[in-house]
Amino acid sequence: MRKTLFLLIAILGIGLGEVKAQDPQFSQFYAAPLYINPAFTGASGFTRLGINYRNQWPSLDASFVTFSFYADHYLEKYNSGVGFIVTTDREGVAGLQSTNAGLTYAYQLKVSDNLVFRPGIQANYFMRNANFSDLVFASQINPVTGFDPNLPGDPSVTGSNLNVNYLDLGVGGILYSRNLFLGASVQHLTEPNQSLLDGDSPLNQRVSIHGGYKIMLKEGALRRDLTYTRKERSITPIFQYKTQGEFSQLDAGFFLHLEPINLGLQYRGLPIKTFENFPNNEALIFSFGVTTSDFNFGYSYDYTLSELSNASGGAHEISISYLFQWGKPLRLPRDQWSIPCPKN
Secondary structure (H helix, E strand, O other): OOOHHHHHHHHHHHOOOOOOOOOOOOOHHHHOOOHHHHHHHOOOOOOOEEEEEEEEOOOOOOEEEEEEEEEEEEEEEOOOEEEEEEEEEEEEEOOEEEEEEEEEEEEEEEEEEEEEEEEEEEEEEEEEEOOOOOEEEEHHEEOOEEEEOOOOOOOOOOOOOOOEEEEEEEEEEEEOOOOOOOOEEEEEEOOOOOOHHHHHHOOOEEEEEEEEEEEEEEEEEEEEEEEEEOOOOOEEEEEEEEEOOOOEEEEEEEEEEEOOOEEEEEEEEEEEEEOOOOOEEEEHHHHHEEOEEEEEEEEEEEOOOOOOOOOOOOHHHHHHHEEEEOOOOOOOOOOOOOOOOOOO
């Protein structure tokens, strides 16, 4: 189905001229560690592989599909984590696609017996491109017969080299104990020009502040023959506040962990602030996951609260991660502990 250029610009903000683009987002931000903050690199204490997949507004032609793959490893000898991440984001109207590949590094510093600080840095290479062949421009509309593909499109777009590549930097830090974590990150430090045409469209810095606190409940027990295996039960309130240019948003909610099951409920929005004269109430997020010692799976659904709720189809998201250690069992040293955020 043909779309108009106006729809593309209004919905996407893809960086034509002065239009500002926003980064992809993950509802399961806690399960996209290297995407949200390079300081999470190596934080598991082992070798970790993970993927994140998101399909936003699947019922619309202008859907957004995001896929991310990451891998990181903890170097115990150097108190450091190293990793890499590849993220692709595609929009359905004009085939706008953005791909970035990044290298991440974090250093682990034990502040006290109960507190750890991890600073991190990230270097990215971005590639963006778009295909306007399926768009309808105003100049291609015949007032009598309607759309005429033989009429010329917008000369400022037609025949242009619609791709751009650039380098980018990000930094972050996280402070955590056995129950509490608090982190912050800044991406796009250099605010590179991401315009697909000859204009100037800097990619605004993305700032994220995130944290949570794990509240331990009475342990459960699973009986096997004559023995009992202890099972963790906990509630973890979490939040993320992010801002990019004129756009700002808050994710807040909690997770109930009944080992190995995780159940979550979050709210996304910022009611005290409007965006483009629209109320900033975006979604309720329902999550379900399974966590074992080396494997994490999570699924979430965004129920849209805006006027798009009946037509958009919400958003579906899946996260998977796997931990392993070469030639050794998965066991952290006694003086080391993992960050107490939801695992899926």
